[in-house]
Amino acid sequence: MDRYARWNALLELLAESGRVTVEDAADKLDVSQATIRRDFDQLAQQQMITRTRGGAVANGVSYDLPLRYKSAKHSAEKQRIGEAAANLVVPGTVVGLNGGTTMTEVARALAVRPDLNTSGEGAQLTVVTNALNIANELLVRSRMKIVVAGGVVRPQSFELVGPLGGALLKEVTLDIVLLGVDALDVELGAAAHHEGEAAMNSLMVARAKRVVVIADSSKLGGHAFARICPISKVETLVTDSGAPAELLEGFRDAGVQVVCA
Template sequence: MDRYARWNALLELLTESGRVSVEDAAERLNVSQATIRRDFDQLGQQQMITRTRGGAVANGVSYDLPLRYKTAKHSAEKQRIGAAAAALVEPGMVVGLNGGTTTTEVARALAMRPDLNSGADGAQLTVVTNALNIANELLVRSRMKIVVAGGVVRPQSFELVGPLGSALLREVTLDVALLGVNAIDVTLGAAAHHEGEASMNALMVARARRVVIIADSSKLGGHAFARICPIDRVDTLVTDSGASPEAIESFQAVGVRVINA
């Protein structure tokens, strides 16, 4: 287990229990207590946790982990979801992409498709994004037209939020918005932990002809602080094979097409 995967596991333990001792964490992760102490010290320095005598307690912001700590979580599922979502894109489209680990996999899958990079006969793809890391992924891997919404960078997600980006998004039209979310529920709709991200995502929804929500099965039926859109605005949900039949049926019952990657 590499350092970021270990830190992610420790933060999840703290989210579940509120506090954890060095001894318990070392036993559960099968590493030495010295390693756990170093991990706790480094996470404490980054204000992700509060160090205590013999252990650590969770900070209130631990639910919204920085993107670099999320990459190890459900990685195989996210790659499959990314490929399935990218398959919905056709040459010449204008596509909206927000930030997150799953949409990063979508961007990588899009960049691998030569039919979206030809630039001939209007086939070149246009991607509108408010995420710096996704813009970088596409710039170094493809020849697509990349439009980046402005704003203030959130270090947790590399997303740009605020009125500068909102002004741009109000002036564009998207064929499809491919949106990663923190939670999606048939009653509550799609949501994000941060209100600034939710606001930018809601603008993409408003400017899109079609909305595709991209979420691994752990996000289904969950809730988050700020709503992005109601469920009746969602055309398609792309998730993984871990989604329960009951969850899938509940989304299909309200008219959402479900794709299992």
């Protein structure tokens, strides 16, 4: 296990329990206690955790981890979700994409679809995004037209937030927005951990003819700090087959089309 994989695992342990000792972490990750101490020290220097005598405790930021530290948990599910979401996109349309690990898989799936990358009038796909990593994924892999909303970059997600990007989004029309969320609930709607990201995502929803929420089963039925939109705005949910049947039935009852990848 390399350093970043260990950091992912340690941050997940802290997110679950709030506190972990060096000895317990070493046992669970099957590495030396000296290695765990170094990892804790380095994570504390980045203000990801708070170091304690014999261990560490979670900071609030541990629930909104920087994208580069988020683990590959549910990676297979996210790849399937990404492919299923990409299949909803029609050539020649304008697509909105936000950021996140699942949305990265959506971007990769879009980039390899031959019918979205052919030349000719009306064939090219236009992508509007507020995430730098999503723009980069598409830029290096495809011939799509990429429009990036302005704003201030959040290191946690590589998303651009603030009034600069909002000004652009208010002037465009999206045929479809593929929206990654931190939580989706029938009563509470779609939500994000950060209010700036939620505001940008809400603008995308307002400018879109169709709203598709992309969320693995771990995001369903939960809640996050800032609301993006009510469930009535969501046309389709793309999730994985591990989602509980009762949750999916609740979304269907609310008028949401459910696609399980």
